Amino acid sequence: TFLATMKGIRKPKINYLKQTVINPKDEANDPSKKPIYFPIEVLHYAPLNQYDFELIYKLPTILIRISQLYRIERVRKLFADNIQSYSLIDVDQMPTVTFNDFLKTNENLSFLPLISLTYDNLLSCNTTLQPSPDILFQAITRRSTDENLDMENLEILGDCFLKLIVSMSLYHRYPLAGAGALTVEKAKQISNSNLYRITVQKKLKTYLNVMKINFRGEEANWLPPGYIIKKTEQNQINNELGSKRYEYQKVKRKAFADMMEAFMGAFLISTNYMVTIQFMKWLGLDVIPLDENKEIMKTPPILCSYLQNEESNRTVEKFYKEQAFSFVEKTINYEFNNKAYLIAAFTHPSSFANRLTSCYERLEFLGDAVLDFLVTRYIFVNDKNITPGTIIYLTINSVLLN
CATH class of the missing domain: 1.10.1520.10 (Ribonuclease III domain)
Known part of the structure; x- marks a missing residue:
């Protein structure tokens, strides 16, 4: 009896939706890489070749996509x-x-x-x-x-x-x-x-x-379409x-x-x-x-309503100099076009020294959202492979966040 050398066939894969990493041990035991032998008398031509069968098994994934x-x-x-x-x-x-x-x-x-x-x-x-x-x-x-x-x-x-x-x-x-x-x-x-x-x-x-x-x-x-x-x-x-x-x-x-x-x-x-x-x-x-x-709608004024006049700028400038806010601008390396925002940002709700602007609470409400977005943006820009859990951890632990 003559034996024909045949290529082994692995268990057909049906789910191609996700790429999977092949384990080296599994690859070593892959039956498709080991020859098998059959008597010629029991062999006959199949109506489809191996590649046709593989395409048929890919059909469910194709239909889903x-x-x-x-x-x-x-x-x-x-x-x-x-x-x-x-x-x-x-x-x-x-x-x-x-x-x-x-x-x-x-x-x-x-x-x-x-x-x-x-x-x-x-x-x-x-x-x-x-x-x-x-x-x-x-x-x-x-x-x-x-x-x-x-x-x-x-x-x-x-x-x-x-x-x-x-x-x-x-x-x-x-x-x-x-x-x-x-x-x-x-x-x-x-x-x-x-x-x-x-x-x-x-x-x-x-x-x-x-x-x-x-x-x-x-x-x-899962069912095929029409079934x-x-x-x-x-x-x-x-x-x-x-x-x-x-x-x-x-x-x-x-x-x-x-x-x-x-x-x-x-x-x-x-x-x-x-x-x-x-x-x-x-x-x-x-x-x-x-x-x-x-x-x-226009941006809400930062100054108190009774200061909406020609003298408001001079009043703000005077308070700005008296409280030495220029030191703050020098420290943060930024100069405010409207000094009233800087004054408001340093005004606690319990303070009576500043009667020019409201306290910092409304600005804090806005700044909290700005800081959250900027920190999250920085993380996304600098690490494309970051995981969601790491993003949340870094955001929560970022400087002064909440």
Whole structure:
């Protein structure tokens, strides 16, 4: 009997959604690298070769990626149709979707430039910048999916920018409100319950990607497009497992709030500050202080109301010199155009020496959000591979933060 030398076949892989690192021990025991021998008499030609079989096993992953691309494109079009600060770029002009971490692989990030963040020309902002499909997919994907990426870093970035922009808007909108009242109103705007309400209102719930795909076994939760489970089998599955895992994803409301913050982070990374604020405005958040005439409100005066006259500058300059505030400017290497802000920043609520400006509480309310954003921005700019846990740790332990 003649024996034919055959190439071994490894157990077929069916899930190609995530890149896996091969263990050297497993690679050494790979059956495909060891020849096996069969009698020629028992062999016959297969209708498909090995590469055909591998393609068939890749088909479930291909179908999932196609459905995900469709979902991303729906989100991209929804944002472009409603934000109206940019025109939707044809998909052929967009970069190829890699389903990898956008923050680690993309070299063309804006890196959050330090520019003057004002409301000038904000309402008429027009640009070609818009979030790419890659970063939108990352913004809707949670770590529980076991993909090559997740939304967590985008969520952290979006969260601190949301706090900053809402703080700025409230500071302008309520010039007479104290820090306590501003903090209460800010908490309402940025709360998880409010972000969840916005998710429902804007019909964004269906885009969240939560479940890890399992193709087979007791935890299987995927069906090919066009397939359904018979009612008898479905009832049996529901009775045994207690959930309709083929039809629904089980997730807490906070996950939807996290997705909204991740969207803000995605816009911030891939567009600019103005487009991001326009997106937040479409969501219904208080990010642009408009008056009843739809005009942007002016910056609240820092001086007390009775000093709004021609002598105010001389009065401020006199107090500035008497208290030797020039030493402070020299120490921090910055000269204030309006010395009243410097005076207010050093005025405790219990102080009676300064009757020119309000105390520092409102400025502290605003400065806290500015500091939080700048620290988080610095971390993102200087370490693209940083983990969410490290970001939170460094932010909390940064100098003078809270």
